[in-house]
Amino acid sequence: MEKNAALAEGIQALKEERDAVILAHNYQIGPVQDIADLVGDSLELSRAAATMDCRVIIFCGVDFMAETAAILSPEKKVLLPAPDACCPMAEMVTAGELQVLRERYPDAAVIAYVNTTAEVKAESDICCTSANAVKVVESLDENQVIFVPDRNLALYVARSSEKEILPWEGYCIVHDRYTSADVRAARAQHPAAEVIVHPECRPEVIDLADGVFSTSGIIRHACTAPWNEFIIGTEVGILHRLGKECPEKRCYPLSEKAICVNMKRTDLQKVYRALDRMEPRITVPGEIAARARRAIDRMLAIR
Ligand code: 13P
Ligand code: SF4
Numbered sequence: 001m002e003k004n005a006a007l008a009e010g011i012q013a014l015k016e017e018r019d020a021v022i023l024a025h026n027y028q029i030g031p032v033q034d035i036a037d038l039v040g041d042s043l044e045l046s047r048a049a050a051t052m053d054c055r056v057i058i059f060c061g062v063d064f065m066a067e068t069a070a071i072l073s074p075e076k077k078v079l080l081p082a083p084d085a086c087c088p089m090a091e092m093v094t095a096g097e098l099q100v101l102r103e104r105y106p107d108a109a110v111i112a113y114v115n116t117t118a119e120v121k122a123e124s125d126i127c128c129t130s131a132n133a134v135k136v137v138e139s140l141d142e143n144q145v146i147f148v149p150d151r152n153l154a155l156y157v158a159r160s161s162e163k164e165i166l167p168w169e170g171y172c173i174v175h176d177r178y179t180s181a182d183v184r185a186a187r188a189q190h191p192a193a194e195v196i197v198h199p200e201c202r203p204e205v206i207d208l209a210d211g212v213f214s215t216s217g218i219i220r221h222a223c224t225a226p227w228n229e230f231i232i233g234t235e236v237g238i239l240h241r242l243g244k245e246c247p248e249k250r251c252y253p254l255s256e257k258a259i260c261v262n263m264k265r266t267d268l269q270k271v272y273r274a275l276d277r278m279e280p281r282i283t284v285p286g287e288i289a290a291r292a293r294r295a296i297d298r299m300l301a302i303r
Contacts, residue, residue, distance in 0.1 A: 004031050004268055007268040007269060007271075007272050008031070008034070008035050008268065010272050011035055011268065011271055011272050011275060012035070014272070014275040014276060015058075015275060018055065018056045018275055018278070019054050019055040019056060020054060020055070020056035020057070020058055020275060021037045021038075021048075021052050021054040021056070021057055021058070022035060022036045022037050022038075022058045022060060022271065023036060023037065023038050023040075023045050023048055023049065023057060023058070023059055023060065023061070023069070024036035024038070024039045024040075024060035024061065025039070025040070025041070025042070025045065025060065025061035025062075025065065025215075025237075025263060026039060026040065026041060026215040026216060026219070026235075026237060026238045026241055027061075027215070027235040027237035027238065027260055027263035027264075028060050028061070028237055028263060028266060029237065029240075029264060029266070029267065030240040031267070031268050032060050032266055032267065032268065032271065033237075033240055033241060035268065035271065036060060037052075039241060040215075040216050041129065041130070041131055041214045041215040041216035041217070042065060042068075042114050042115075042129040042130070042131070042214070043114075043129040043130075043131040043132060043214065043216075044131075044216055045059075045061065045065060045069070046065075046068050046069070046072065046114065046129070046296065046300065047300060049068065049069035049072050049073055049076075049078075050072040050073060050300065054076065055076060055077065056076060056077045056078075056079065056275075056278070057069050057073065057076050057077070057078045057079070058079050058081060058271060058274055058275060059078055059079065059080050059081075059282070060081060060266045060271065061080075061085070061263065061266075062085045062086055062087045062090075062260075062262050062263060063080060063083075063085060063086045063087065063090070063282070064087055064090045064114065064115055064116060064117065065114075066078050066079075066080040066282040067117070067118050067282055067284055068114060068121075068296060069282075070282045070283055070284050070289070071118060071121075071284050071289045071292050071293050071296060072293065072296060074289065077278065077281055078281065078282045078283075079274045079275075079278065079279065079280060079281055079282070080274075080280055080282050081266050081270035081271045081273070081274040081280075082265035082266040082267075082270050083280040084262075084265060085262045085263065085265040085266060086262055087115050087262060088172075088173050088262075089113075089115050089149055089150060089170050089171060089172045089173070090115045090116050090117055090120075090149070091117070092149045092168070092169070092170030092171070093116065093120055093148045093149035093168050093170055094117075094119070094120065095117070095119040095120050095122065095123045098110065098112075098120055098123045098124070098146075098148060099123060101146050101148075101166075101168075102123070102146070105144060105146055105166065107142065107144055108142060108144040108145060108146045108166065109125045109126070109140045109141075109142035109144070109145050109146070110123065110124045110125045110126075110145075110146045110148070111124065111125070111126055111127070111128050111133075111136060111137065111140075111145055111146070111147050111148070112124035112126075112127050112128075112148055112149075112295060113127070113128060113129070113130075113133070113147070113148065113149060113150050113153060114127050114128065114129045114296075114299075115149070115150065115172075116148065116149060118284045118288050118289065118292045119288055119292075120148065120149075121291075121292035121295050121296065122288045122289075122291035122292040122295070123291075124148075124295045125140075125295060125298070126139075126140070126295050126298045126299050127295045127296050127298075127299040128299055129214065129299075130153060130198060130199050130200065130213075130214040130215070130217075131213075131214035131216065131217060132299065132302060133153055133156070133157045133199065134157055134160050134161065135302055136299060136302060137157050137161050137163060137165070138161065139302050140163070142163075143162075143163050143164060144163065144164045144166065145163050145164065145165050145166065146166045146168075147165050147166065147167050147168065148168040148170065149168045149169075149170025150167075150168075150170050150171060150172065150200055151167040151168060151169055151170060151171055152171055152172070152175065152176065152199065152200050152201060152202055152203070152206075153199045153200055154166075154167030154168070155167060155203050156199040156203075156206055156212060157199075159206075171200070172200040174200075174235055174258050174259070174260045175198055175200035175201045175202075175233075175234065175235075175258070176200070176201075176202060177255070177257070177258070178197070178201050178202065178205045178233055178254055178255060178258070179202070179204065179205065180204040180205060180207070180208055182205070182254055182255055183195055183205055183208040183209070183231075183233075183254065184208070186231045186252065186254050187208075187231070189252075190229055190231055190252055192227075192228075192229050193227075193229035193230055193231045193250075193252060194210045194211065194225065194227050194229070194230050194231070195208065195209045195210050195211075195230075195231045195233065195254070196209065196210060196211040196212070196213060196218050196221055196222065196230055196231070196232060196233065197209040197211075197212055197213075197232075197233030197234065197254065198212070198213070198214070198215065198218070198233060198234040199212050199213075199214075200234075201233055205233060209233065215234055215235075215238055218232060218234060218238060218242075219238065219241055219242055219245060219246075222242055222246055222249055222251060223242075223245050223246040223249070227249075228248075228249055228250060229249070229250045229251075229252070230249060230250070230251045230252070231251075231252050231253075231254050232251050232252065232253055232254060233254040233258075234254075234258065235258050235259065235260045235263065236253050236256065236258055236259055237259075237260070237263060237264075239251055239253060
């Protein structure tokens, strides 16, 4: 039997034995997406972590996602098969820096993008993801909003809000690399294609795009829009799901170099090992988890 098929079979058997569910982000490698119970964006995966009936969650993504799952489901064991899979953007703001900002802007609400540490979430009023950032901002009573850490997402939200948004200087090392020249070159190569991008892209890229969505939003849009060709401005792992869910559409990456190395650290071998050894487990200290949970629950209450 081929190695991946044997591993997939072993994973299936262990999953049942452990009463485990496998959650995978849209950027995971194809073989990992294929063995997952749910593949989705950060918001879908958070909702699943909070509600799924199981004893163990295998989180195929990066550390802040597994931390969020552990905060929402402290009674479950949350395992991150690749413990070195981190999100560099989540390290770009600390709880201490956020406390200083709060003192400087005492009337402002604080929104933490879910791509943050548990400590930063604990210092925030509410979380958001790329799928609900605009709704979250609009749900607040305050007219001034501190938004950490992604400046590009903050600036994107500011386009459709009357509120004063105060962005932090963080960014995604993958999405921030796209330029307007990339969009022009891709359009010249595929003149009939619609350009759809993630809101972590720079304003100059958003300006030239036809649509801006979360990763699952990109998939839904490409599958349901009446066009046949799309230029996809997000991490290339998404092309696997696009190929499965709308094989009749032609989807071209805005850049083939848009690879999040951290999202690629998980493979079937590591998933198998995590299930077999029941580690590495992600936990969040109780007091931080309780405060972070308030901010996450407040986000999840928004529909
Ligand atoms: P989504 O929530 O849109 O899946 O984005 C997560 C992420 O890390 C994007 O870089
Ligand atoms: Fe973080 Fe960017 Fe990777 Fe998403 S693509 S996990 S924001 S580094």
